[in-house]
Amino acid sequence: MKTRSTPPRIFDKMLWSISMSCWLILVGCLLLWLPVEASSSTPSKQEEGWTTYQASFYSFDYPGDWKVEASEKGDYVVIHSSEHNTFGGERIEFAFLGYEIAEGQDVLSWYDMYYRAAHGDLSPNVEALSHQRLAQEDEKGVWQRLHVVVINELGASQAIMLAHGHLVLSIGAYTLDAEMTETLVKIADSLRFAPDAPRTLTELHATDQPHPSLESILAETRRGGIVYEDIVTRDARASENLPVLPPATPNPEFLEMERAYQELLDEQGLPEIGDSRASHRKAVGLSRIVMGVVTSDRKALPSNWWSPISTTVSINVDCSSPFHTGRAAKAIDIGLPEGTQVLAAQGGTIIFAGWDNSGYGNLMRIATDNVNVAGENRKYWHNYAHLKQFRKTSGSVTRGEWIADSGNTGTSTNPHLHFHMTHDVNKNDTTQPPVDLSPLVGFRPNMSYPTTGTCGQIIARTSDPLIIEPVMFTERYHPRDNHYWFCYTTLNRTTECYMEGVPNNGQGWDPLNTSQSPELRYNNVFVPQAGTYYLWVCGRGGSSNDDSLHMGYGGTAPNSSQRMTGYHQNAWVWQSVRMDGGRPYLSLPLGQVAINIWMREDGMRIDRVLLTREQNYNPTNNIRCGGY
Numbered sequence: 001m002k003t004r005s006t007p008p009r010i011f012d013k014m015l016w017s018i019s020m021s022c023w024l025i026l027v028g029c030l031l032l033w034l035p036v037e038a039s040s041s042t043p044s045k046q047e048e049g050w051t052t053y054q055a056s057f058y059s060f061d062y063p064g065d066w067k068v069e070a071s072e073k074g075d076y077v078v079i080h081s082s083e084h085n086t087f088g089g090e091r092i093e094f095a096f097l098g099y100e101i102a103e104g105q106d107v108l109s110w111y112d113m114y115y116r117a118a119h120g121d122l123s124p125n126v127e128a129l130s131h132q133r134l135a136q137e138d139e140k141g142v143w144q145r146l147h148v149v150v151i152n153e154l155g156a157s158q159a160i161m162l163a164h165g166h167l168v169l170s171i172g173a174y175t176l177d178a179e180m181t182e183t184l185v186k187i188a189d190s191l192r193f194a195p196d197a198p199r200t201l202t203e204l205h206a207t208d209q210p211h212p213s214l215e216s217i218l219a220e221t222r223r224g225g226i227v228y229e230d231i232v233t234r235d236a237r238a239s240e241n242l243p244v245l246p247p248a249t250p251n252p253e254f255l256e257m258e259r260a261y262q263e264l265l266d267e268q269g270l271p272e273i274g275d276s277r278a279s280h281r282k283a284v285g286l287s288r289i290v291m292g293v294v295t296s297d298r299k300a301l302p303s304n305w306w307s308p309i310s311t312t313v314s315i316n317v318d319c320s321s322p323f324h325t326g327r328a329a330k331a332i333d334i335g336l337p338e339g340t341q342v343l344a345a346q347g348g349t350i351i352f353a354g355w356d357n358s359g360y361g362n363l364m365r366i367a368t369d370n371v372n373v374a375g376e377n378r379k380y381w382h383n384y385a386h387l388k389q390f391r392k393t394s395g396s397v398t399r400g401e402w403i404a405d406s407g408n409t410g411t412s413t414n415p416h417l418h419f420h421m422t423h424d425v426n427k428n429d430t431t432q433p434p435v436d437l438s439p440l441v442g443f444r445p446n447m448s449y450p451t452t453g454t455c456g457q458i459i460a461r462t463s464d465p466l467i468i469e470p471v472m473f474t475e476r477y478h479p480r481d482n483h484y485w486f487c488y489t490t491l492n493r494t495t496e497c498y499m500e501g502v503p504n505n506g507q508g509w510d511p512l513n514t515s516q517s518p519e520l521r522y523n524n525v526f527v528p529q530a531g532t533y534y535l536w537v538c539g540r541g542g543s544s545n546d547d548s549l550h551m552g553y554g555g556t557a558p559n560s561s562q563r564m565t566g567y568h569q570n571a572w573v574w575q576s577v578r579m580d581g582g583r584p585y586l587s588l589p590l591g592q593v594a595i596n597i598w599m600r601e602d603g604m605r606i607d608r609v610l611l612t613r614e615q616n617y618n619p620t621n622n623i624r625c626g627g628y
Contacts (some may be wrong), residue, residue, distance in 0.1 A: 346382065
């Protein structure tokens with residue numbers, strides 16, 4: 001999660017070179033020497049070399065050689081020294097947090113709720129360095145005061161929070177050294193609210209828009225939790241109990257198709273499946289297949305989500321942040337001028353819209369309704385960070401709706417949008433695995449996604465490619481002829497899992513009968529522009545007799561998308577060829593459509609499907625296939 005955009009590899013200002021054990025030692029030391037933070041009826045004496053800054057709603061003292069930057073309204077202020085840099089230095093942020101505290105409510109318990117709302121109900125790793133609850137407001141207008149250290153997937157941060165009326169002002173820093181802590185405390189001691197400073201969110205934002213309570217936000221976060229055993233586990237167990245079928249006796253028409261295909265290979269000199277010739281290996285990209293170890297908790301995404309930015313030009317996307325880990329392991333950073341429109345990637349309900357003082361700055365978190373894919377209900381959460389301002393702070397949104405403006409808040413040193421998604425597995429889930437963003441319409445990933453450097457581009461939605469993750473089916477028709485499309489996974493999967501036609505006893509379905517061949521249907525593919533789409537499949541054949549499939553649209557399979565073949569028996573490859581040597585394609589209308597995949601031969605495995613309007617486009621060595 002700390003984020004970066006392009007071109008530089010610097011966005012997230014964090015000091016994260018000390019181990020967790022060192023942090024704990026440091027926190028203990030801070031507790032020993034930290035002064036008691038009592039309110040005072042007399043202003044603190046300004047130290048030599050310090051000066052006073054008057055913000056719109058409050059004033060404070062700060063080191064005179066530091067720089068001050070403020071938002072247009074003055075409700076967000078940053079001060080930093082000349083030593084400020086990406087991974088360390090001196091920077092302190094002032095921001096009102098986005099939800100109200102009730103009069104008399106304890107600020108420590110309130111902050112626990114606030115953190116859970118911002119971070120998906122995860123239990124915060126918060127150490128309260130000091131906590132002061134006042135029976136009544138002091139002359140500064142402060143009810144309560146809390147100084148905390150937070151250590152989470154973003155790194156470490158500290159903040160002093162002051163409750164003023166029903167608002168909470170956060171004064172936060174992203175380093176934990178003793179000098180920064182002392183500076184932070186001195187600044188907080190000097191802060192005084194103006195007599196006319198707002199005390200509610202309605203006054204702060206000068207709007208009558210209703211502001212939900214944290215209790216309602218957390219209730220929505222926990223709503224609709226689904227308990228299920230994931231598809232990989234269910235399919236693996238089911239496949240162990242499949243009956244042993246005798247070898248199939250293909251019908252004469254199917255055998256004739258196979259004979260004609262072999263004849264074509266002989267006539268045209270096309271490489272056969274399993275061909276080890278170097279020229280063929282180079283042509284299909286076998287020498288470039290990237291393998292490695294990735295976590296098994298990633299989740300796939302349906303193909304009807306939009307990128308959060310609408311553009312007519314290509315915008316580079318960066319994945320080089322070392323803080324893109326855990327729940328944000330598939331995150332992208334999009335370099336944008338401040339004030340760029342940020343759009344909802346999908347419809348849903350705003351769960352959180354406020355300041356996150358652990359590094360995201362202004363953060364919006366949206367939850368979808370339950371989505372039925374892969375034979376189970378799923379819930380997705382999309383997160384938009386470092387925003388300049390919100391266009392909505394509560395309620396429902398639709399896909400493509402303008403929800404916020406991009407900015408440079410939190411641990412960001414250049415304007416950009418950090419975007420990532422997580423998947424809710426169970427009610428009150430605390431793991432929320434990351435979601436692969438490759439199928440976003442308008443995002444073209446490359447071979448670097450999601451790990452290093454410039455990992456793709458945000459492009460016009462009418463540009464290609466469209467990516468379908470095979471496990472994201474909305475309907476699965478089986479068993480047919482005692483055969484199934486089952487989901488299997490290994491540690492080096494590109495996607496959540498690949499789909500394989502089982503059992504493999506030599507059965508074939510050609511000529512295609514759409515009611516007999518086992519089928520996967522995707523009613524969730526968004527086509528941004530009508531036209532001819534050429535089909536590519538990342539596949540792997542078990543043998544030369546297990547290497548083909550049919551595709552179609554809307555329940556029919558035209559000749560142009562039947563008998564897709566050419567898959568290597570020992571490696572995953574992108575391929576776009578029919579058994580007659582032609583290119584497979586479909587003519588598709590604008591809007592959300594249903595794409596079909598049928599077995600032609602059992603034993604065929606599919607990892608990804610790609611549709612492109614560019615006839616000469618080749619995803620080999622451009623889009624990942626078969627592993628990381």
